[in-house]
Every structure is written in structure tokens, then in C-alpha cells.
Amino acid sequence: MEMNFFAASLEKLSAWAQKNAIAAMPLPLGCCLGESGAVQAGIPVCYNPRQADILVVAGAVSFKAAPVVRRVYDMMPAPKAVVSVGNCALNGGLFADSYAVVRLADIVPVDCFVKGCPPTAADFAAALADLKGKGR
Amino acid sequence: MTDIAETSFVNIAPEPATGMGICRLVAQLDGEKVVRLDSHIGFSHRGIEKMLESVNTAQALVWCDKLCRTVPFAGGHAFVLAAEKLAGVNVPKRAKQIRTLLSEIVRVSALLTMTGNLARDTGNAAAGAIAAQAAVRTTALCRAVTRYPFGTYFRVGGVAVDLADGFQDRVSEWMSEMPPVLDELKSLIDNGIFRSRTKGIGFIGADAALAAGLTGDNARASGLKRDVRADEPYDAYSDVEVTVPVANGGDCYARYEMRIDGIYNALKLIDQLLPQFAAGEINAFKRPETTTLTGLSTHFENVVKGLLLPEGDVYAAVETPFGETGVYLQGDGSPVPYRCHIRSAGFPAMQALAKIAVGADLLDIRPIVSSLGVLMTEVDR
Numbered sequence: 382m383e384m385n386f387f388a389a390s391l392e393k394l395s396a397w398a399q400k401n402a403i404a405a406m407p408l409p410l411g412c413c414l415g416e417s418g419a420v421q422a423g424i425p426v427c428y429n430p431r432q433a434d435i436l437v438v439a440g441a442v443s444f445k446a447a448p449v450v451r452r453v454y455d456m457m458p459a460p461k462a463v464v465s466v467g468n469c470a471l472n473g474g475l476f477a478d479s480y481a482v483v484r485l486a487d488i489v490p491v492d493c494f495v496k497g498c499p500p501t502a503a504d505f506a507a508a509l510a511d512l513k514g515k516g517r
Numbered sequence: 518m519t520d521i522a523e524t525s526f527v528n529i530a531p532e533p534a535t536g537m538g539i540c541r542l543v544a545q546l547d548g549e550k551v552v553r554l555d556s557h558i559g560f561s562h563r564g565i566e567k568m569l570e571s572v573n574t575a576q577a578l579v580w581c582d583k584l585c586r587t588v589p590f591a592g593g594h595a596f597v598l599a600a601e602k603l604a605g606v607n608v609p610k611r612a613k614q615i616r617t618l619l620s621e622i623v624r625v626s627a628l629l630t631m632t633g634n635l636a637r638d639t640g641n642a643a644a645g646a647i648a649a650q651a652a653v654r655t656t657a658l659c660r661a662v663t664r665y666p667f668g669t670y671f672r673v674g675g676v677a678v679d680l681a682d683g684f685q686d687r688v689s690e691w692m693s694e695m696p697p698v699l700d701e702l703k704s705l706i707d708n709g710i711f712r713s714r715t716k717g718i719g720f721i722g723a724d725a726a727l728a729a730g731l732t733g734d735n736a737r738a739s740g741l742k743r744d745v746r747a748d749e750p751y752d753a754y755s756d757v758e759v760t761v762p763v764a765n766g767g768d769c770y771a772r773y774e775m776r777i778d779g780i781y782n783a784l785k786l787i788d789q790l791l792p793q794f795a796a797g798e799i800n801a802f803k804r805p806e807t808t809t810l811t812g813l814s815t816h817f818e819n820v821v822k823g824l825l826l827p828e829g830d831v832y833a834a835v836e837t838p839f840g841e842t843g844v845y846l847q848g849d850g851s852p853v854p855y856r857c858h859i860r861s862a863g864f865p866a867m868q869a870l871a872k873i874a875v876g877a878d879l880l881d882i883r884p885i886v887s888s889l890g891v892l893m894t895e896v897d898r
Contacts, residue, residue, distance in 0.1 A: 408531060410539055410561055412586035412894050428532065440894075446539060446560040449531070469563075475579060478571070481564035499586070 399434065399460065403513060406433035406457070408450060411440015413467035413499040424509055430456040435512070441469035441476045442485050454489040462492040462512055467499055474498060524552060527879065534886040535634040535645070538893025540867075542886070546879060554874040554882070556867050561897040565592075566857050573823025573852035574600045574673050582669050584842075584859070585895040587652075588627045590620055591837035592859065592895075593671045595844040598751055598833035600673045603848050604824050609798040610753075612675030617753040618790055619659060619670065620835070621783040622688070625695070626655035627838035628776045628783070629702075631890040635773055636706045638887040639714045644705040651698045658691045673824055675800030685791050692784060699780060706773075715769035719885035721873050722767055729872065730865035733840025734779055735889055738764050738771035745836040757789040769888035776890070779838070823852035830856070839863050839895055859898050863891035 389397075404427035427433050430453045442450060454463065463485075468474030470485040471494050485491055495508045529542040539560040545553040565584060569577045577596060584592030594616065601608060633648025662684040663670050663677075670677050681687075721729070726739035736743045740763055745751070747759040762778040764771040802819060826848030834843030840862030847856035866889045874885055 408539060411563065412583050440561070441563045443560060443562050443897075445562060449539075449560065453531075475583060476563045476568065479564040479568055481562050 403434045405435040407437045413439040436463045439466035441482045464493045465491045466495045535637045561893045565898045569857040595835045599844040599846040602831045610795045611797045613752040624783045626652045635887045638883045674802045719769045729869035734775040738775045739767040740765045772888040863896035
């Protein structure tokens with residue numbers, strides 16, 4: 382049967398589109414790689430917060446970087462998600478005692494933590510796929 | 518100076534060039550020409566030096582290797598050299614050779630990445646992908662021969678574990694793979710478009726480069742014959758012949774040429790080094806063969822407390838792919854350094870950027886930053 386039309390509610394349609402066209406904005410602050418995992422998970426990388434759906438913060442967040450991370454997050458359109466990559470972004474990791482480092486979760490709401498020092502690209506890709514599956 | 522009312526400001530952030538990390542550049546523009554460029558650094562500052570002043574030398578290596586992700590040995594290598602110099606440790610020959618070998622292998626990987634990033638920033642994504650693949654293979658080789666996670670392999674007094682059996686064959690096999698990859702890379706990158714985007718762009722002369730404190734490939738591209746490996750040989754570099762190539766262009770293209778030459782030089786050094794490998798210890802601090810209580814307790818104290826650093830101060834530098842990375846250590850008789858300072862190679866390059874970028878087009882900023890080969894985690898420490 383040939384169908385050259387389909388019916389859907391606008392909300393469901395936009396949700397479907399958003400779920401299947403995700404762009405990730407990497408912020409590689411520390412030594413974990415931000416981009417490779419996103420590429421492996423089939424998510425395109427985008428350096429414009431206005432067009433990004435996922436913020437990927439990799440590595441230790443310094444005091445100087447914290448307002449920047451918040452500002453980038455605020456600039457992103459909803460619905461949006463934050464992925465924290467590496468132990469340093471999670472709880473300071475190796476740099477927990479450092480005077481210069483804050484936890485990412487204190488600055489922006491984090492949806493997904495990827496642990497490891499550094500996490501493997503596979504771990505990261507799995508986390509992103511998981512996030513995608515949630516339809517966030 | 519152009520009137521400020523006629524100029525406009527443009528922010529270039531978060532990553533002014535591919536793979537360099539977070540940094541903010543503020544360009545003051547007169548039309549499309551940059552009349553002033555301010556770099557705001559420090560977004561990746563994690564306070565590594567102060568962390569090192571609170572732990573002993575054995576623990577410190579974990580932080581040293583986090584200095585830069587692509588060259589984990591860079592910070593660690595300078596740190597172990599400084600600690601050994603201060604404490605007067607006699608490092609076994611094999612350990613020195615292993616460190617030299619790994620430094621060179623990692624240099625190839627880092628220079629490939631830098632070249633690939635420059636290719637990407639001049640609009641050549643295919644060459645970037647090929648360089649990245651070759652760099653990944655090189656990193657895998659490091660893991661295979663050290664049987665250790667990438668990084669955290671160097672120790673004060675030597676290395677952590679011996680190299681895997683048959684490492685020479687593996688390294689030779691990898692070496693035979695490299696020339697075709699390099700030929701392909703050069704044929705893809707070095708074309709008219711690339712030259713038009715790099716030649717004569719981002720010029721810095723020899724005097725200015727010296728005054729700015731540029732080291733490594735950036736200094737050599739401006740005609741300064743500087744290489745720590747040749748000038749003050751450390752580890753096994755005194756046993757091999759280090760050639761120092763020099764270019765006089767001082768522009769982005771000269772820096773690209775120096776990086777490619779650097780890869781060939783590293784391969785030559787590995788070729789010289791492989792047949793020289795000596796048998797023997799891999800660490801100056803081996804487990805005591807005696808099982809007497811005093812012998813074991815001395816070893817236990819050494820391990821738990823760490824190496825005692827006598828009073829005095831030293832500076833030790835290594836030639837990393839970024840340039841001269843050095844560590845200044847001051848000891849006060851305890852195992853914890855009293856003062857530690859890391860001289861990062863990229864920091865002067867970021868400062869020199871203000872001079873280099875003036876007069877360039879806004880579109881040229883990306884290749885210029887990329888050609889300097891800086892990594893913000895290394896700059897900010």
C-alpha cells in the first residue's frame with residue numbers, strides 16, 4: 382500500500398524529530414576526550430550551543446570555567462541534557478583536593494555520569510546511546 | 518593604531534582550533550584584519566603544581582601525566598628527571614632507553630595529531646582522519662609494548678614494568694607502516710590550497726621568537742636551532758645522533774614542515790635506539806633480595822614515605838612535541854617537594870599569539886593557532 386501522507390500530533394512529531402537528530406556540544410576542559418565518544422555513538426558534534434541538544438563536559442571543571450559552562454547550558458534550547466565525562470567532572474576525581482576545581486553537578490543539572498580516568502570511548506558511547514534511548 | 522570606534526570585537530571560543538581545549542580569544546577587527554588579539558587562558562587550570570607540593574614524588578606522577586592527554590609522558594618525564602637530579606639517583610641504562618623509546622613513539626603520535634588538526638583547520642578533513650587513525654595505532658603500540666595504561670608508566674628511578682617480550686619486532690613492524698602513511702598524508706595535505714592558507718601567514722621572526730620564549734618546532738620554524746635533546750641530552754639521547762632541522766619561513770607552513778620533519782627524525786632515533794637496547798634493571802629501586810627485617814623495612818619505608826628530596830633546587834627539561842617542558846623542583850629534606858613549578862611549552866606560544874596574529878585575516882586565526890600546536894591542559898596546568 383502506498384502512503385504519501387501520515388498523521389501525527391505535532392508534539393509527538395517534534396519529540397520524534399528531536400530524539401533522532403541530536404547534536405552534542407563538547408567542552409573538553411580536562412584530559413578526557415569529549416568528541417570521540419560522541420562520534421562513535423553516531424551523534425554529530427556541534428560547536429554552537431544554540432543548536433546543541435547535549436552538553437558533553439569532559440574533565441575537571443575549574444573555577445574559571447564554571448560560569449562558562451553554566452552560560453553555555455543556559456544558551457542551549459530545551460529539551461537539553463548534560464553528560465559528565467570522567468571522574469574529575471563527577472566529583473573532582475584526582476583534583477578533588479585542588480583549590481581550582483569544582484564539581485560539575487554543582488553548576489548544571491547532570492543527566493548522565495560516565496566514570497573512569499579516562500573513560501573508554503565505548504563507555505561513553507554506551508552512555509550516550511542510553512541517554513538517546515530515554516528520549517531526552 | 519586604528520581608532521577604536523571603527524573597530525569591532527569578535528570572540529573566538531570555546532575551541533579556537535581543533536583539539537586544543539578550551540580557550541577564549543578576543544579579536545579586535547578593522548574590517549577583516551585583526552589589529553589586536555587577546556587570549557584568555559586558564560579554563561583548564563587544575564592547580565597541578567600545588568597538588569604536587571602536597572604529595573611525595575611517587576604519588577606525584579599520577580598528576581604529572583594528566584598534564585596533557587596526547588603526550589602523557591611529557592610532564593612525567595620532566596618530573597622524574599628533576600626528582601632524580603635532585604636526589605642523585607643513578608638510573609639503569611635499560612630504563613633510560615625505554616623512556617627514550619617511548620618518548621619518541623609518543624612524539625610521532627602527537628605530531629601526527631597536530632598535523633591532522635592543522636589539516637582540519639585549513640579545511641582538509643580527510644587528512645585529519647588519516648592522521649588520527651595513525652595516531653590511534655601509535656597509542657595502541659604504546660599500550661601493547663608497555664602492558665600498562667597509556668601514561669603513568671615512568672617512575673622516579675626508571676619505569677614501572679619491563680617492556681613486553683618481542684617489543685622490538687612490534688616497534689619495527691609499526692615503523693615499516695609509517696612511511697606509506699606519511700607519504701599519503703603529505704600528498705593529501707601539501708597542495709596549493711594548503712599553501713595559500715599557510716605560507717606567509719602567522720609569521721614570527723627569529724628574534725621575536727627568542728624573545729617570546731618559543732621552543733620546539735615553533736622556534737625551529739623561525740630559524741632558531743634549539744632542541745633540548747641535542748643541547749642538553751637527557752636519558753639515552755646522548756647515545757644517539759639527534760639532527761635538528763631548521764626552517765627560516767617562520768610561518769604556519771614552516772611549522773607544518775617542522776612537524777613532518779619531527780616525525781621522520783623520531784623514526785630515525787627509534788631506528789638507532791632499537792639495536793642498542795641493553796639488558797638489565799628497569800628501575801634503580803629494586804626489591805631487596807635479602808629477606809632480613811632491616812632490609813625489608815628499609816624498602817618498605819622507601820615505598821611508603823617516598824624518595825627523600827635533599828635541600829636544593831633543580832630544573833630539568835625535556836623536548837616534548839609542544840617544545841621545552843620543564844620542571845623546577847625545590848627540596849627541603851622531606852619526600853614532599855617544597856616548591857614545584859612546571860614550565861609549559863605552550864604558555865609562551867599563547868603569549869606570542871598576540872604578536873603573531875596582528876595583521877592577519879580573521880579567517881587565518883584558526884590555522885595560526887592550530888599551527889602553534891598548543892594544548893590548553895598543558896598551557897594551564
